[in-house]
Amino acid sequence: MSHRQSLAACHALLSLVLCCTQAAAAPPTSAAVAMPRDPPAQDTYRGRKIAQTMHYQGAPWLIRESREREEQCATLLATLKVKGGDTVCDLGCGNGFYSLKLARRVGDQGVILAVDIQQEMLGLLRARAESENIHNIRPILASVVDPGLPSGQIDLVLLVDVYHEFSHPAAMLQAIHCSLKPTGRVALVEFRQEDPQVPIKPLHKMSKAQIMKEFPPAGFKLVGQFDGLPWQHVMLFARADSPLTEVQASPWPTEISP
Numbered sequence: 001m002s003h004r005q006s007l008a009a010c011h012a013l014l015s016l017v018l019c020c021t022q023a024a025a026a027p028p029t030s031a032a033v034a035m036p037r038d039p040p041a042q043d044t045y046r047g048r049k050i051a052q053t054m055h056y057q058g059a060p061w062l063i064r065e066s067r068e069r070e071e072q073c074a075t076l077l078a079t080l081k082v083k084g085g086d087t088v089c090d091l092g093c094g095n096g097f098y099s100l101k102l103a104r105r106v107g108d109q110g111v112i113l114a115v116d117i118q119q120e121m122l123g124l125l126r127a128r129a130e131s132e133n134i135h136n137i138r139p140i141l142a143s144v145v146d147p148g149l150p151s152g153q154i155d156l157v158l159l160v161d162v163y164h165e166f167s168h169p170a171a172m173l174q175a176i177h178c179s180l181k182p183t184g185r186v187a188l189v190e191f192r193q194e195d196p197q198v199p200i201k202p203l204h205k206m207s208k209a210q211i212m213k214e215f216p217p218a219g220f221k222l223v224g225q226f227d228g229l230p231w232q233h234v235m236l237f238a239r240a241d242s243p244l245t246e247v248q249a250s251p252w253p254t255e256i257s258p
């Protein structure tokens with residue numbers, strides 16, 4: 001090996017070591033979630049400020065005892081009309097609060113693709129599924145621009161309290177669009193921006209108007225909505241070429257009656 005060749009080999013080895021050291025030493029913050037090759041995160045999207053990713057150390061909040069009463073999760077699940085045998089993606093699944101419930105609904109013939117960008121969240125989900133003897137959940141470690149879903153196979157993509165955290169919303173919307181069957185739907189569940197009584201920080205809320213600024217331009221049409229949850233909007237979208245019938249977004253009253 002010539003001197004020049006051995007120098008080049010040394011350089012390559014050094015870059016590899018540095019790259020690995022940096023990745024291993026990164027603190028477990030939201031910034032550490034992005035892979036080194038991901039494009040830089042956006043600050044805003046279509047006029048909305050993007051929120052930080054919820055850290056896995058906050059996971060106990062997702063399975064707090066009061067969640068059912070505060071968010072009426074059983075009502076949300078009933079609204080989604082998931083059937084036995086469905087392929088459902090719980091995108092931004094966290095520690096699996098909804099994945100486990102959905103797994104029981106789709107049964108042995110169905111599957112839940114539980115996607116998250118934090119390995120630790122998927123570890124928590126695996127442990128919970130195991131302790132409840134649930135075997136039809138497939139955890140997927142995603143990147144911030146690619147949820148790693150199969151094309152054209154999903155009946156429902158559930159996005160609970162996560163879309164406002166996507167650091168690359170356009171790429172994620174495109175990937176979700178690709179993953180849907182023609183009759184597939186996306187259920188977007190976000191805390192209501194219009195309602196000051198919802199006790200959540202403004203950055204982690206969305207208005208219906210803002211949602212409609214983001215989904216239709218990405219090739220989706222609104223096919224349903226549910227205004228009956230205490231804190232959250234539920235808006236159902238399908239691909240613009242879907243046979244499902246389009247509906248108009250109903251306005252949310254900006255003033256809450258006493």
Ligand SMILES: C[S@@+](CC[C@H](N)C(=O)[O-])C[C@H]1O[C@@H](n2cnc3c(N)ncnc32)[C@H](O)[C@@H]1O
Nearest residue numbers: 054062092093094097116117118144160162165
């Ligand atoms: C506030 S938690 C909600 C968890 C769950 N949906 C629930 O309601 O219990 C948001 C989760 O979305 C994940 N997340 C954020 N951006 C993501 C992305 N681009 N793809 C997949 N998961 C993402 C975070 O890691 C976090 O676990």
